[in-house]
Amino acid sequence: MESADEEVVLTTVRPGCTLLELQRPHRRNALSHEVIERLEAGIADAEHRGDAAVVLTGGDAYFSSGGDVGTMPTTSDGVFGPAARLSRIHDLIHQITRSDLIVIAAVEGYAIGAAWGLVLSCDLVVAADDAYFSAPFAARGLAADAGTAFHLPRLLGHHRAAQHLLLGDPLPASTAHELGLVSQLVGSGTATEHACQAAQRLASGPRESNAVTKSLITRTYASDLADFLAAERVAVSLAGHGRDATEGRAAFTERREPRFT
Template sequence: MTGVHSRVDDDGVAVVTLDRPQARNALDWAAWESLGEQLAGLDRDDVRAVVLTGGDRWFSAGGDVTSMGSNPGSGVTAPAARVRLAHRVVRALTTCRAPVIAAVEGFAVGAAWGLVLSCDLVVASREAFFAAPFAQRALVADAGLAWSLSRHVGHQRAAELLLLGERLPADRAHELGLVTRLVAPGEAGESALALARRLAAGPADAIALTTSLLRRAPDRTLDGFLDDEHVAVALNGHSPDLAEGRQAFLEKRPPRFR
């Protein structure tokens, strides 16, 4: 058992579930490896939206601290062998053709928070919280969390969250722009699925290209971004969905995208 399973529905929505309830979905070596492989396998045309969830009780307690001493690897970088797996997952989330939605119940702690912030949209229970208690455990923040937090909330707030490790309630995370939508407890999964189905029914090419532009924008100069935008608009001009969108607008009817 790897503690991760996935499925793809007929409507093109993929659901990836962290499932190690005995460890509050903490990710050990096998789970990290499986998560990376499954996410990479979903980067294909028939998958139009992805939901990443930990189920109805919690998202994840982060990396499995109890198994960290058993990392395979050798040499000076051996203690960071597991981080390579986490990085593979982060890259899979941030390069997936389809938009990725995190559904958070309970909590997302440590590296799991890094995974959440690697998603395009985040739906969280109002009672959920986030935390990064790395320093309190004599650990260095991983899963790209220092990069993600600095990018979203700036150096000062990121430093506070990472160095002090205090809990950040979901409502405050929403105020800071770290959560897209707040929902009642127990409804994060269904709400994320509803968003995913809405995206899956839309124009796949335009959504994929827009998602790519959004992910790349913060690291581009304006000139560089405008070049990317020019290419994206040109590519989308070849999409059958564009013609359908125009025709539906002219005929004043809902579009029927492929």
């Protein structure tokens, strides 16, 4: 149990981006209720500041061991106990996917269970080449949660996803990169550094149009083609009238690098 003054998430504000670092080494950065609440608050604060990106990291040893067993419901909590617990991580996942911020996960060591679900909800994933992902729900007699059974079949296909969700086979970051689950594979101990570099690139880039593009990427999960193309027309129209598009056109005409603000 954390003391009242212990920070479970360390927040570092940088120009245009925010770094949120899990700080529970004694629990291998397990996702307690307080951790999730702090992450939600950190993302909300970054949105209020008008940041372009947020980096989620567990530091240089590991990302997270998943949901905190100490806060999981027992049989005495009733049949809806697990649903009440999951509502917290679901709120965080919805916040990440619906935010205009680009959220980047920096993964060292491992991201297990609900932590993998959290990573899968991010827009970009930077992982160390010796890291791995795992969804050991079945081994604990649990159903897959935190969106893992939503994302993995879409990204890996039914049968490959089942290999991880039903048998609990770990997925090395190198293989995850080949399969498209990791954006960038980097040397051990450098994931956070590279993720912050990507965040700085986003901070100096076209924030408005990137936010619109993110909304389109997210929408592909929930739309048929007709709905998606209708939304795309609206999105392209909106982006075309924004200041980023104005600067982009001017830079192209003047043959210079754009200066987005």
